[in-house]
Amino acid sequence: MTGGRARLRRTAALLLLAAAFQAGPAHAQSQAPTQVKALNKPKDVITWGASADHLGDGIADRSYRLIVHTSVAGGDLRIRLSNAFGDRPLTFDDVYAGVQRTGAALVPGSNRRLTFDGAKSVTIPAGAVAYSDPLPGKVPAATNLVVSIHSPDAAGPATGHGMAMQTSYATQGDHTGEEGATAWTDTTGSWYYLDAVSVRASAGIGAVVTLGDSITDGWASTSDLNRRWPDYLARRLQKSDTTVKGVANEGISGNKVLADGAGQSALNRLQRDVLSQPGVRTVFLFEGVNDLKAHSGVTAQDLIAGYREIIDRAHAAGKCVVGATVGPFKGWPEWDPAAEAVRQEVNQFIRSSGELDAVTDFDHILRSPYDQERMLPFFDGGDHIHPNDKGMAAMADAVDLKSLDCAK
Known part of the structure; x- marks a missing residue:
């Protein structure tokens, strides 16, 4: 009985967290004078980061479901994808962000598409990075955020962080939009291509x-x-x-x-x-x-x-x-x-x-x-x-x- 109550409490907490993640803009418009607004304007703040390094060779038509833990709370989440160590352009055609339920499974309803300059895909030149558009909604502190990415053409040197001390997931084919864990049968102890997450903080x-x-x-x-x-x-x-x-x-x-x-x-x-x-x-x-x-x-x-x-x-x-x-x-x-x-x-x-x-x-x-x-x-x-x-x-x-x- 005690274990059942604990599971119910955890499920309820995850559902509330997912609802917050989808709740829309995190900061209401202020009625203060313009000069006060400028002084008190929320700014982007990094909530998670991992150093980029050369991480083997990229694999075409590979998806990664990357688990990262946020620090500061905020809204308008943005991610940074890195091709810092690549020797050719790299395309991501589907990128999503959600909330971890357990393993590779996401809290239902939390997985949402990220865009880049309004488009669902982005091509990053060799040696460069790309920021996603802000994703409306709140991201609480200490959230296990899930970023799912797919590249149709990855090849050559891959960029990532080797020693994550965190289990993430991988699969062939594009399964980024799926919230279930069925397709995500491979595990990895590294983070691929993702090197920063920021939020609009207070x-x-x-x-x-x-x-x-x-x-x-x-x-x-x-x-x-x-x-x-x-x-x-x-x-x-x-x-x-x-x-x-x-x-x-x-x-x-x-x-x-x-x-x-x-x-x-x-x-x-x-x-x-x-x-x-x-x-x-x-x-x-x-x-x-x-x-x-x-x-x-x-x-x-x-x-x-x-x-x-x-x-x-x-x-x-x-x-x-x-x-x-x-x-x-x-x-x-x-x-x-x-x-x-x-x-x-x-x-x-x-x-x-x-x-x-x-x-x-x-x-x-x-x-x-x-x-x-x-x-x-x-x-x-x-x-x-x-x-x-x-x-x-x-x-x-x-x-x-x-x-x-x-x-x-």
């Missing part, structure tokens, strides 16, 4: 983008439960009185600040993945362990120069920058005393230089009091570099939310 609301590597990407957290540290941060922000509500996770596993490899370097992807996103108020910079751990010869001054360039470019774009110290990783196979010495020097810069707008000391939160070069076992995901769910939550709890709610 006036004064902004977002933070977390720029990082596999720790930010969520490795060692539990898949399908949104337990990456930026997810925990998003939940804290929703309950807070700050005006930063959106969180975009722009982490890439293995990513470096200075050198391309596992994705383009933080320096090379900063504009596309971070500064180009709508409504971003703050950049949260937590990256560097991959630069220093692989016996690459990177010095503390090399890494600090990279940080300074990110800080300068973000400030020039009117964004604040919060920096986080590099966490402990003794026990990881590539750790050695030389890399540890660089980490300590880099962390000293982050803590004391004054060049960042604020600092979060992840090193202090994660390290063991008995060996400060190692992660506390309670937080260790098992490989001595990636925190588990508890470590991810502790990281998010360490962030001073007011430090994100800033302006340049």
Whole structure:
């Protein structure tokens, strides 16, 4: 009986959520004077993001049903499709957005077509992105949004995000308009072609983008439960009185600040993945362990120069920058005393230089009091570099939310 009541409550909640998703314009017309309207005008704010990378080769006549979790609430949903790593034009002829019920199945009545300049199809040149038209209706925070896309001609290098820590679905043929799960028999742990979702949020609301590597990407957290540290941060922000509500996770596993490899370097992807996103108020910079751990010869001054360039470019774009110290990783196979010495020097810069707008000391939160070069076992995901769910939550709890709610 208890289980039955729980299922009924969940079904009712999903139906209400779907009704909100279809409810039409989210913002009523104000009767205030024109100058007040300009000051209080709602703006687009990113509610979900994932860094673009090269993801194998595209497959013609393939559909993807991509599950993403929103952060900030709003209306007039827009998605961004990316052909950043393609070498030829790419056409999408059917694109839909709905609300997940369970697995690949959608809440009945929630699946709606997205258009591009009024058309149902869009062709994206190689290296470019395309934004959908706004979709009227409200999108609540913490919604499992489902974006279904079909390309009749995908070929050559595909663009996407490899390590989603989220199950999505795929199938041959165009099944994007179907709300049932029958055709969606293939699963995937990656997001294809979709790299951002934004909403028209209430006036004064902004977002933070977390720029990082596999720790930010969520490795060692539990898949399908949104337990990456930026997810925990998003939940804290929703309950807070700050005006930063959106969180975009722009982490890439293995990513470096200075050198391309596992994705383009933080320096090379900063504009596309971070500064180009709508409504971003703050950049949260937590990256560097991959630069220093692989016996690459990177010095503390090399890494600090990279940080300074990110800080300068973000400030020039009117964004604040919060920096986080590099966490402990003794026990990881590539750790050695030389890399540890660089980490300590880099962390000293982050803590004391004054060049960042604020600092979060992840090193202090994660390290063991008995060996400060190692992660506390309670937080260790098992490989001595990636925190588990508890470590991810502790990281998010360490962030001073007011430090994100800033302006340049």
